[in-house]
Amino acid sequence: MTLDHATLQFCSALMYGVFAVMFAGLWSGRRKERNLLLWSVCNLFGAAGSLAFLLVPQPPLPVLAASFTCFSGTILFAGAGIRLIDGRRPFPPHMVLMPPVVAAACALPFLLAPAALAPLLSLALTTTALGTHSVMLGLYVLRNGRPSFSRRAGGVALLAYVPAYLTWIILDITGHAPGLQFLLVADQMMNYVLVMAFFTMAEEHARRVLSEQALCDELTGSLNRAGLYLKAGERAAGRPRAVLMADLDRFKAINDRHGHAAGDAVIRAFAERVRGALDAGDLVARFGGEEFVILLADPDPDRAMERAEAIRRSLAATPVRWNEAAIAATVSFGVAVEEEGEDLARAIERADRALYAAKAGGRNRVAA
Template identity: 35%
Template sequence: MTELSVPTLQFTDFLVFGACAAIFLCNWLLRRQKTYFLCFGASYAVCAAMAVWFVDFGYYGSIWSPFGWSLAGATFWIGLRLFDGRPAVTAPMLGLFLLPTATHLLLTLAGGSPAAVNAGSTIAYAIHEAAAAAYVFRNSPARSPLRQLVAWALLAIALVICLPLLPLPEPSIRLSVIAIFIVDHITSILLTTAILALEAERAHAAVERMARTDALTGALNRQGLAAEAGGLTEAGIIIADLDHFKTINDRFGHAAGDAVLRDFAARASALLPEGGHLARLGGEEFGIVLPGRDHHATTYLAERLRRAVGSLPVPWKALSIPITVSIGVAMLKAGEDLTESLERADKALYDAKSAGRNRVRVA
């Protein structure tokens, strides 16, 4: 019964590998810029071909066996690195890619027995897969169960392919070969599902960032500011409004006005201390929240911002656009809602405008 089950498992292995390849390649055809989908698909396509051609699982009798499986593993690892936004290959990775084939070749040339060649090639390929698992473990966020699932699946492959090397009786060795098939099935499904889930998670995070970010300046919008700073109990609040912004739009055009807004956001961000939040509240009005900052620190930053904006005009094509900013400052009081402190800072901003603009007023 065991002998009959091996060809069946080999065929189902081919089907699973082929299905995973098709899923990734279809994703790549829909989004050609995501090269990692092509790498994952190519990896499983190689596995599907190997499942048909490489009849004797658990034994590397031909040099093409370690070459084919390490090629599949290498392509998958490259896909993981591209998914993470890293360079596709490093020098140590290249050595690991070549290790199984080189080991097989060297042991064969040295006159090693078939068992020794098989053992060396198997261990070398296991090291290759374990190194890919170690990469995922090292580069996983603290709380990312999906990334951990990918790492454990790769490690399971590294461990199970070594089972036929154990000193077991013949029936147990054949069962260990069947175990390789079963782990192939399970890990292929887990890896494909986990990677697609990670891609969906990334897309969701991007949409969430877009919903909380001002598209023009890259600063937070009102919703983003409320999400980032809504639970604070003590903070300095700054509201800044670019002076005579309508005149800039009328004189230089709206594209120039957009450039001024982006430039102001860049200057404000450069002055922002760690933990501070910058938001575009609407039009030419921006808000800054400084968690844990007192009255003096907040006022000092507001004055620095006013000077930084007024000291240097904004370059626009062959022109220079002079700008100034009026600023209102308030403090978030204990038990007060962020909206209330923003309103008080807005009143201080109104006082700054009434007093002649290009100045700081404190509520």
């Protein structure tokens, strides 16, 4: 191993180590963002793989296989962090299987093939397996998630590993071997791009989460008032909608008898039942206290009355369990349908007047 090679290998291991510490430091202050922890582990695997080559000048087969397995581990944990941001399972089986496949591709030729062919065959199979793993992740990054420059850059960097390895193999076969220095430099360049993409994706995800939290009601997970108006504006496209205004009946009595924690449980249970009755394109928001507004994409008034009646019956028929208590709760609904060109706030006012009519009529009923 030449000095230049050793220096590059040391720089590669150091680079991975520094990035691992950086992501671990970020995660220590943002524990909910587990993608940062996964990317720290990703870089730890890269550092381990580089150190194996640096500390063992002519690594024996077990060390060689372990080193390449570590490099496959970097791809596995890089993808796990990205999939976590996308709200998906971080470790799908087809990705988890790739590191052992890489280890087998490295080791089996030395165990089964003629000694003269074993090194070349091992190199070809190992780089093919690593390249396949990288391409699988690169294509996932480019085809899924929210499109952004950082995702495109990360996906392209992952795909670039394949031409880099192919170039190295072709030069080696044709007698113009550039040495491992070529791969080390290429690996460092692509990893720099990947890490910058990771940082940017993490910040974009954090901002998106904060924005969504600002539009949601913390207790129920439904939209809040601001979130409803924003989402309703995004989905309006000039089409009328049915507006349902709901208010839990005699809610103060529930709080007085069972306590505010029980009241919160009733509100959460009602919100869950509403969400279970919604179709794609419908919206629900907690307007404050025990009041909710539901927007139905279907503007048919009879259908809106049926939906409100179904939710009302469901709540009245099934008490909410709280500790040892079964809390009976009912809800009243006011229903209105947006008129052509009508402001949403005006339609909500009409639904609210209908709600007061339902309350005046004895509660636990639907009025339009």
